[in-house]
Amino acid sequence: MDLLHFEDFPVGEVAEYGATVVDAEAIKDFARAFDPQIFHLDETAARETMTGGLIASGWHVAAMMMRMSCEYFLNRSTCQGAPGVDEISWIKPVRPSDRLGVRRTTLGARLSKSRPGIGLVEFQFDVINQVDEVVMTQRNSIMFRSRVALPGATQ
Numbered sequence: 762m763d764l765l766h767f768e769d770f771p772v773g774e775v776a777e778y779g780a781t782v783v784d785a786e787a788i789k790d791f792a793r794a795f796d797p798q799i800f801h802l803d804e805t806a807a808r809e810t811m812t813g814g815l816i817a818s819g820w821h822v823a824a825m826m827m828r829m830s831c832e833y834f835l836n837r838s839t840c841q842g843a844p845g846v847d848e849i850s851w852i853k854p855v856r857p858s859d860r861l862g863v864r865r866t867t868l869g870a871r872l873s874k875s876r877p878g879i880g881l882v883e884f885q886f887d888v889i890n891q892v893d894e895v896v897m898t899q900r901n902s903i904m905f906r907s908r909v910a911l912p913g914a915t916q
Contacts, residue, residue, distance in 0.1 A: 765838035767870065767880030767905040774867040777889075779829030783817055785857035791821040812854055819851035822861070822897050826888050829863050839906035841879060846901040853896040860891040868900070872907060880907045 785804070792801030796818035800807040804815045817825075855861065869883040881902045888897040 765834060765905070767839075767872070767882060767907040768909070769838075770867045770870060770882045770884075770905070772867050772870055776833070776865045777862060778833035778865070779826075779862040781825050781829060781861045783825070783855055783857055783859045783861065785815060788815060788817045788821065788857060791824070792818055796820055814856060816854040816856055819849075819897065822851065822855050822888060823849065823899065825861060826863055826886055826897065826899065829861075830865070830886070833863070834865075835903075841904040841906060843901055843903045844881075846899060848898070848900040850898045851896070852898065853890070853894055855890070855896050859896075861896070862889050863887065864889055869902075873904070876904075878907050879904050 789802055792798065798818070800810045800812040800814075800816055801818050801821075807813075807815045864887040866885040866887075867882060868885055871881055873879040873881060881904055883902045884900070886899040886901075887895045888899075890896050
């Protein structure tokens, strides 16, 4: 299979992928390691907070989105990394037994002026639950090798 390159992400393209079921123990394991707030750790205590029950850390949701993206396209691409995340929003709580998927929209694409042979693709990632609610959004650019190098570029 050919790897995905910069040219394989046309502006306006929408792709949907992923099917991750959120597990209560995974929520607590992630929280113990990285975000030890009570509403991520203890189901009984979480009921007494404004969350009304156990919820996944937003960082856990972002990590699940990343895993789904790696499985769907990043690990079969010429990805060269990302310069950062422009925006991330946690919109709705993610609870045990929620089923998450991703809707990726290509917002823009341009060849790098400073890195010949590299293109930047701007994406909007929407994490969607089983009832088609957006629970998280993330907007960022990812660098991919281009099939066509700029004059003077080496690949």
